[in-house]
Amino acid sequence: MNKPIPNSLRNLPDERGRFGAFGGRFVAETLMPLILELESAYEEAKRDPAFQTEFDYYMKHYVGRPSPLWFAERLTRKLGGAKIYFKRDELNHTGAHKINNCIGQILLARRMGKTRIIAETGAGQHGVATATVAALFGLPCVIYMGAVDVERQQPNVFRMKLLGAEVVPVTSGAATLKDAMNDAMRDWVANVRDTFYIIGTAAGPHPYPAMVRDFQSVIGTEARAQMIEAEGRLPDVAIAAIGGGSNAIGLFHPMLDDAVKLIGVEAAGRGLDSGEHAASLSRGRPGVLHGNRTYLLQDADGQILEAHSISAGLDYPGIGPEHSHLHDIGRVEYVAVTDDEALEAFQLCCATEGIIPALEPAHALAHVAKIAPAMDPSQIILMNLCGRGDKDIFTVAKHLGAQL
Amino acid sequence: MNRIAATFARLKSEDRAALITFVEAFDPDRATSAALLAGMAARGADIIEIGMPFTDPMADGPTIQQAGRRALSGGATVAGTLGLVREFRTTNDTVPLVLMGYLNPILSYGVARFTADAAGAGVDGLIVVDLPTEETDLMLADVRANGLDLIRLVAPTTSDARLPVVLNDSSGFVYYVSITGITGTRTASAADLARDIPRLRAATTLPIAVGFGVRTPEQAAIVARHADGAVVASALIDRMAAGLDDQGKASAALIATVLDDVAALAAAMRRERVTVLA
Structure with missing residues (x-):
């Protein structure tokens, strides 16, 4: 990791997970301890050259970078x-680029001793990438996908199933990506001990936006x-x-x-x-x-x-x-x-x-x-x-x- | 002493625990919510939580998610919810009302304006689900300035080390989420509570209410044995949701059935002597 440069725009987020007025950790107390555990595990991984070496290995030989x-x-x-x-x-x-982040997060999940993977997906690209890395490491995987998206993205649904993932159609709300994300968070909160939630984009509570950015x-x-x-x-x-x-x-x-x-x-x-x-x-x-x-x-x-x-x-x-x-x-x-x-x-x-x-x-x-x-x-x-x-x-x- | 503190003080003198019931504002319409609020207070609810509908209630199970959707279709707004509170207060000045909701509608309304209007309408406390301790500075000064209690959720995953952090700025009571999960799904056992509640007692002098998964009079009675209050929400909403007519409306008979459930919960909890002293 590079040393921070004063006045660099690359030093964010701050210790509260803020990018200026944005970011933060607006989750229920039921999730807060998990978020803090994830943050400290990620900080530790970032400091460990072996983690970067492992990431680079999969980027080169598996992803094709x-x-x-x-x-x-x-x-x-x-x-x-x-x-x-x-x-x-x-x-x-x-x-797609989604696999970069999925490799990073599943390596972190393994480091944290998590044994079950969940993710949300919209079009199915992040779901496929998550199902892919879960298959690669032999971890059970549940993908939350809006019921509307399940209908319009059948090929990706089948891909995820081929890769061994369980695809759960989400019917709450408008049954699309944001609702899938709600249900993935609900799953996480109910299965805190063993489950790692691989968020697919640079959003969500800190440290996800920073972590996904770093991998991407x-x-x-x-x-x-x-x-x-x-x-x-x-x-x-x-x-x-x-x-x-x-x-x-x-x-x-x-x-x-x-x-x-x-x-x-x-x-x-x-x-x-x-x-x-x-x-x-x-x-x-x-x-x-x-x-x-x-x-x-x-x-x-x-x-x-x-x-x-x-x-x-x-x-x-x-x-x-x-x-x-x-x-x-x-x-x-x-x-x-x-x-x-x-x-x-x-x-x-x-x-x-x-x-x-x-x-x-x-x-x-x-x-x-x-x-x-x-x-x-x-x-x-x-x-x-x-x-x-x-x-x-x-x-x-x-x-x-x-x-x- | 505000209504919440006064209520817990009175219940302590009566040696019993609080029945805390829940109404999702405007589910399925304003008139039903108004009838439920007044009826619950009359049938033995000691404190009432009013859910403020949000499109994306991340901590809630299917029951409250659907209640929220019905409520939004029924015209729920923040201002409308505060209007319900004002109406309730014209006939009842003693039963505490706690608003429970998510941050974004409050931010959209404006934190200063919201806390002032809520206090003015007769709200006593706030539970903002997605506002953890780490982000509370966003609201705390306005909450305090308006004399409202900020009630915090504590979860089984909240460690002993973290408890003081979470409870630091809490007031009113502590809302113990007795299971790891979302509202209305699993239920904590008596053994779970016997293990968990003393851990909280060691960290706070505030009354402790138990929620998420308390559904029946029997379960509420078990909670009353260990804690200072039991929150029943999803079971009451399920009762109503199952009886809505083809137009999605609640009949007077259906409202009466829900209120009978409230009375049964209150009776079961009154039979149970509280032996744990705060």
Whole structure:
């Protein structure tokens, strides 16, 4: 671990788990002792070089890291401006960045002597990644998934079952990701002694936002070194899609102190003013949900609203607390991209680069397509291609009116 | 002495434990909640908790989750819940009312405004489920300034070392979550309570109420033997939920059935002599 630099933006959270006004540990006393136990176990693991060595081993030999840095030459020519690079985390085992965090957390779970794994999932990517690492280490695994999502993500449900996980359809609330997270926390509180909860995004009570960020920072650390190797310098812009925000914070965090413009792309769904979107920063306000203070989609009475996005991975009414902080201090620019713009970018990526992206990074690419043409050809954009699109072909086919 | 302290002092002199019942505000509508509040006070509830509905009640089991959803469909708001309290206080100035809810609706309403309006309406204490000791500075000054009790949850997982931390700024009573889990699911045994309650007594002089999983008069009586109060919530909500009509409404007969349950709980607890002194 690096020594903290004074005035660095990389020193957060503080000892209370705060990123400025955001983060914290807003959980019931029934969970509090577990959170504190997890925090001290994680702090100890971070200080243990053997833990880092073990993490690196699985990153290299199981996940397939480092993921390549790819110069998207045809896309660059087509857009006619800045040079565009993809950080190809879609080439990881299981097809997305989610596995980085799952490896980190399951290694911690083993260190803590936990024998049962639980997780929440929306689209199923985090569920598949969690089921994967649970199978790898031979631990029983329960995945909470909204009943609505179980219906629309059948291939991932089957994948999780093949990997030996029990998938529990959640029928409370709107039966989507936030409700799955509620039920996973309820399971955790009822099974405190043996169970480890692998949260999939950089949100939740402290230490999760920091811990998930640290595991995902492998993305930005690699990309930073790869950019210097390829171009002799850092990019002008680094850009990533944001639901909870784990791939974005993983890309951004190692570059927070650098002169790199950072852009996070939220899901604007059917439009920011349609009432059907997942843009917590653009249209939400600060509140407390799932253990942390952050920007949330909520009504005037503080009830949480349902999010909407064509991408199930972005379909969450909150956002990781560090993003809320980076938003408020102006270090990261947050923009939003609609379902239709993401679909167009999805097709652009297929046609120009021969890469079928997930709908999540298609949001980031849609913003790249907006800004690249106006930039100078000497400038560089780095985009996190955080997942592959196999899981999304049914959704995309439906929207394009194709019969499969 | 506020209503909570006065109630526990009186019960101690009567040598019995408090029956603490629960109403989810606006479940399924305002009129039902108002009838339940008044009726429970008349039928032997010593303290009443009023649940403030929230879309994402993480510490609650299916019963209270569904109650919350019915309540939100029934028009529940923070202001509406405080209105119920004001109405109750026009006819009852003695039974303590404790609001139990989650932080976000309170933050949205504004902490200073909420605590002032709650106290003004006649609320005596607050249980904010997702506000652990570590985050209490967010509310504590306003809670104190308005003379409200801040009632804390203590769990079986709360270690001896942590107990003083949790109880430090508590007042009113201690709410002991007698099981590891969510509301309305499992039930603690007499042996569990005989083991756990003395551990709490050693750390606090506040009255101790036991909740999460107390469902029947028999269980409430067991709790009364060990603690200063028993909280019954999910069992009463289940009784009502099972009897709602096709339109999701509660009839007068159904409300009467719930209140009969309250009377049975109160009777069972009065039969039980409390031998443990705080």
